[in-house]
Amino acid sequence: MQQTLGIYGGTFNPVHFGHLALAHTLQDTFALGEVRLIPTGVPPHRAPDVSATQRLEWLKLSLIGKKNLVTDDREVKKGKVSFTFDTLTELQQEQPHSLLVWLIGGDSFAHLPSWYRWQELLEIGHLVVANRPGFNKLPVEIAGEFAKRQVEASPQALAQGKISVLPLPLMSASSTLIREKLARGEDVSDLSPIAAILQQSGLYYKNT
Ligand SMILES: Nc1ncnc2c1ncn2[C@@H]1O[C@H](COP(=O)(O)OP(=O)(O)OP(=O)(O)O)[C@@H](O)[C@H]1O
Numbered sequence: 001m002q003q004t005l006g007i008y009g010g011t012f013n014p015v016h017f018g019h020l021a022l023a024h025t026l027q028d029t030f031a032l033g034e035v036r037l038i039p040t041g042v043p044p045h046r047a048p049d050v051s052a053t054q055r056l057e058w059l060k061l062s063l064i065g066k067k068n069l070v071t072d073d074r075e076v077k078k079g080k081v082s083f084t085f086d087t088l089t090e091l092q093q094e095q096p097h098s099l100l101v102w103l104i105g106g107d108s109f110a111h112l113p114s115w116y117r118w119q120e121l122l123e124i125g126h127l128v129v130a131n132r133p134g135f136n137k138l139p140v141e142i143a144g145e146f147a148k149r150q151v152e153a154s155p156q157a158l159a160q161g162k163i164s165v166l167p168l169p170l171m172s173a174s175s176t177l178i179r180e181k182l183a184r185g186e187d188v189s190d191l192s193p194i195a196a197i198l199q200q201s202g203l204y205y206k207n208t
């Protein structure tokens, strides 16, 4: 049987239930032994107001007791901008016999042409896309790649250079929504597994 490794990168500013549902469903749908959640240190396209070590710490807390879901701190340790192409290349070198099964949301997928070496990125492993607003309005070059590469979401269909859609209904959870609610001092326990910690930290609170 083919060896596989699940990869899920994100800013996780902060972690929410949607992130966890995506990671679980990825693991389950493709029968992956392990999914690595990789927080960005210095993300290429944004500047989070909370440190990378803090975002990693919260992510770790939210994964306690979750078999097969683990954090990977390589991008946090780098201390400079991390490109997904470099991270996946590094992981592939470490595990030359594993197929990398990497996950992004539909909004990220729609912006893929702005990513570093995005066309080569599509060749590295098997990409899994989770539905999210934006996925239904793909730029033409991405729509073309998707049409050419799409296969069903199953362990048997896993293959280098292919793309599958994660079988999960649209989830409205987002870090933006959590940050907005915390800024107003509102409860976020329906959105994040670390709601109490976030509220106590006061980190996103804006006393206006
Ligand atoms: N609810 C969701 N449904 C589908 N994909 C999601 C969802 N939440 C996050 N993702 C995807 O997971 C990856 C990491 O997301 P990220 O950590 O930036 O969270 P986010 O909720 O998108 O944050 P923000 O609201 O700050 O943009 C991205 O590819 C994103 O598209």
Ligand SMILES: O=C(O)c1ccc[n+]([C@@H]2O[C@H](COP(=O)([O-])O)[C@@H](O)[C@H]2O)c1
Binding pocket: 008, 009, 010, 011, 012, 038, 040, 043, 044, 045, 046, 082, 083, 084, 085, 104, 108, 114, 115, 116
């Ligand atoms: O490599 C790139 O050029 C690139 C550009 C934008 C985002 N990414 C990665 O995509 C993942 C999700 O990003 P974000 O900003 O939606 O949290 C995260 O792992 C980022 O490092 C990667």
